[in-house]
Amino acid sequence: MLKETWKIYTYESVSSTMDQALKLIAEGSQFAVLAYNQTNGRGRQGRQWQSLEGNLFTTLAFKPSQPCKTWGQISFVAALAVGEVLQNYLSNQKSSHMVQYKWPNDILVSGKKIAGILLEIIDASWLLVGIGINLKNSPRELPYLSTSLKETEGIAPLPEEALFLLTKYFTSKMNMLEEKGFCEIRNLWLKSGAYLGKEIEIRLHKQGLIEKINGQFIDLDEEGTLLLELPNKEIKKIFAGDILLQD
Ligand code: BTN
Numbered sequence: 001m002l003k004e005t006w007k008i009y010t011y012e013s014v015s016s017t018m019d020q021a022l023k024l025i026a027e028g029s030q031f032a033v034l035a036y037n038q039t040n041g042r043g044r045q046g047r048q049w050q051s052l053e054g055n056l057f058t059t060l061a062f063k064p065s066q067p068c069k070t071w072g073q074i075s076f077v078a079a080l081a082v083g084e085v086l087q088n089y090l091s092n093q094k095s096s097h098m099v100q101y102k103w104p105n106d107i108l109v110s111g112k113k114i115a116g117i118l119l120e121i122i123d124a125s126w127l128l129v130g131i132g133i134n135l136k137n138s139p140r141e142l143p144y145l146s147t148s149l150k151e152t153e154g155i156a157p158l159p160e161e162a163l164f165l166l167t168k169y170f171t172s173k174m175n176m177l178e179e180k181g182f183c184e185i186r187n188l189w190l191k192s193g194a195y196l197g198k199e200i201e202i203r204l205h206k207q208g209l210i211e212k213i214n215g216q217f218i219d220l221d222e223e224g225t226l227l228l229e230l231p232n233k234e235i236k237k238i239f240a241g242d243i244l245l246q247d
Contacts, residue, residue: 001065009024018120033059054159075129079105083107103194112138202238214230216229
């Protein structure tokens with residue numbers, strides 16, 4: 001079980017909260033790193049994460065009690081926690097501001113990316129859950145649409161306030177995972193899963209090359225693997241990759 005209180009290490013600027021968390025893992029068993037700026041923030045697939053002023057950059061570091069091979073499920077837990085943080089600030093009336101989860105670990109508002117999650121496993125004992133949320137600014141010139149809370153709702157909470165909520169919701173969802181298993185987390189995720197039932201293109205990254213596969217996103221399995229129905233009706237399991245809606 002995770003403790004409800006997280007020790008927070010706060011910095012004005014770091015290379016990446018992931019690097020900083022790695023330096024601190026001798027310090028305790030559960031903590032969060034918060035930085036107001038990152039000079040070398042990173043995203044999935046070795047991509048850069050633009051660290052714009054006023055946004056949240058954090059890494060939650062802890063030793064999960066679950067077997068290491070299931071830790072990928074924790075990115076769904078983190079996505080739900082981020083979703084709850086966003087719901088907290090989004091007005092209920094504006095249903096167009098709907099929060100959606102995009103496999104494997106993006107969070108969308110109004111169909112645009114507002115947050116991303118990066119998991120890193122250290123020595124099969126520590127898990128670093130890196131989370132970036134666009135509170136005040138959204139990056140431009142990206143191959144996908146992005147937004148921020150400021151753009152959608154006109155408010156930009158302080159990073160430390162958003163982190164307080166995030167640790168609270170993350171702890172509660174981790175406890176749900178522990179007590180009820182992944183099925184509950186998967187069901188919650190699927191309720192707001194983006195592109196479910198839609199024709200999508202998957203981009204698989206293989207030794208610097210990109211392989212594209214088209215099919216219908218039909219479900220997630222019990223491990224969080226994406227199930228894609230190919231044109232010949234064969235079901236293909238997708239373990240990693242980027243998904244796009246087919247034109
Ligand atoms: C992605 O969508 O590709 C994942 C982005 C993860 C960004 C966060 S910001 C805090 C933490 N530190 C990093 O360098 N990356 C993660």
